Amino acid sequence: MKSKLSIFGCLVLALLGYAYYLGMYAAPTEATMGDVQRIFYYHVPSAWTAFLCFFANFVASIVYLFHRGRRADALALATAEVGVVFCTVVLVTGPLWARPVWGIWWTWDARLTSTLILWLIYVSYLILRKFSSGGQTPVLAAALAVFGFIDVPIVYLSIRFFRTQHPQPVIGGGEGSGLDPVMAKALLVNWLAFLVLAVFVLALRYRLERLRQRLEEAHLLREEEAGAHEQAIEPQPVFEPGRRA
Amino acid sequence: MIKFLYAAYAVTWIIHLSYLAILGRGFKRVKDERRELGRK
Numbered sequence: 001m002k003s004k005l006s007i008f009g010c011l012v013l014a015l016l017g018y019a020y021y022l023g024m025y026a027a028p029t030e031a032t033m034g035d036v037q038r039i040f041y042y043h044v045p046s047a048w049t050a051f052l053c054f055f056a057n058f059v060a061s062i063v064y065l066f067h068r069g070r071r072a073d074a075l076a077l078a079t080a081e082v083g084v085v086f087c088t089v090v091l092v093t094g095p096l097w098a099r100p101v102w103g104i105w106w107t108w109d110a111r112l113t114s115t116l117i118l119w120l121i122y123v124s125y126l127i128l129r130k131f132s133s134g135g136q137t138p139v140l141a142a143a144l145a146v147f148g149f150i151d152v153p154i155v156y157l158s159i160r161f162f163r164t165q166h167p168q169p170v171i172g173g174g175e176g177s178g179l180d181p182v183m184a185k186a187l188l189v190n191w192l193a194f195l196v197l198a199v200f201v202l203a204l205r206y207r208l209e210r211l212r213q214r215l216e217e218a219h220l221l222r223e224e225e226a227g228a229h230e231q232a233i234e235p236q237p238v239f240e241p242g243r244r245a
Numbered sequence: 246m247i248k249f250l251y252a253a254y255a256v257t258w259i260i261h262l263s264y265l266a267i268l269g270r271g272f273k274r275v276k277d278e279r280r281e282l283g284r285k
Contacts, residue, residue, distance in 0.1 A: 036246045039253045046257070085264045089257050096253040100246050197261070204268050211275045218282055 005203065012193075012200045019186075019193035027186040039097040045191035046089040047115075049198045051152055053083030054122065058149035061142035070213050073138045076145060078205035080125050082198055087119045102165060110158040111166035118155050121148040 023041030030037035060076035063069065094112070095105040106112065125148060129141050159166055170177050171184075179187065 034246055036250050038250055042254070042257050085260060089260050092256050092260065093253040096249050096256070100249050201261075201264070201268070204265075208268060208271050208275065211272075211279075215275060215278055215282070222282070 005200075008200055008203070012196050015189075015193040015196055019190040022186040022189050027183050028180060030183075033101055036097065036100050039093055041186055041190045042194070043090060043093040043097060044187060045194040046086045046093070048191055049194045050083045050086035050090060051156065052195070053079045053086060053198060053202075054118070054149055054152050057083060057122075057145050058152075061145035064138065064142045065146070071210070073142075074206055074209035074213060076138075076142060077129060077209055078202050080122050080129075080145065081205055082202050084119065084122045084126060085201075086194070086198065087115070087122065091115065091119055107165045109164040109166055110162035111155065111164050114151060114155045114158050118148075118151045121151055 019041070023038055027038065027041070029035055057076050057079040060072045060079060064072040064076055094115075098107075099105050121144075125141055125144050128144065129137060132140070158164065159168055168177065170179055
């Protein structure tokens with residue numbers, strides 16, 4: 001398992017290196033924004049990857065609510081955590097791109113606000129899982145995840161339904177939208193690289209959560225055994241003839 | 246202008262590497278707990 005992960009890790013690094021070359025050097029410089037537009041090659045792929053992680057979290061949460069399997073629960077937690085990491089990258093790189101281009105770090109338009117709300121929803125999901133100790137925590141978290149996912153299509157569609165400071169979609173945005181083929185290739189390779197990185201990190205996080213679950217089960221078993229042993233050695237009442245209970 | 250590009254790039258990798266470090270610490274803690282459980 002470890003060697004497989006190492007080989008996978010090397011592949012991820014190679015793909016990320018190629019994606020970096022395409023985004024930073026091979027793709028042409030954008031005419032109006034200049035080199036700072038290259039933030040696009042990790043801002044947008046990070047957002048798409050976060051959406052996919054949240055979708056996987058949504059599916060895993062539904063599966064958990066129906067079957068109560070611990071694997072689905074572990075997958076839900078792993079996808080939410082990795083999704084939050086990618087969403088954090090989006091929320092940090094966005095203002096760093098906005099400042100030189102728009103002249104402001106942040107504005108409360110529909111896209112930016114709904115993305116911040118999305119991040120807050122999944123951070124609260126993680127806080128709930130971390131600090132709530134009741135037996136119903138995974139069920140409550142799964143319910144929160146199912147309703148929280150409603151914000152993902154809202155974020156995606158916000159730039160189509162509202163007039164925003166954030167640019168309109170460049171892919172599938174109707175007439176006048178579109179990308180230079182070299183830019184499109186750089187974008188797709190970067191997305192693939194971030195997607196593969198997400199799968200790699202997810203595999204690690206899922207493995208860690210399964211180990212934790214097994215450890216928890218082992219602790220419970222140990223406690224039950226200790227309880228049964230104590231009961232077995234508890235002194236039994238002695239029968240004395242002639243003595244009334 | 247270019248400093249924003251490099252700052253965004255650096256922040257992206259700081260976030261990813263910090264998360265990987267947190268995962269590494271989690272694996273270490275689980276390993277230690279397993280060893281402790283085996284000793285009891």
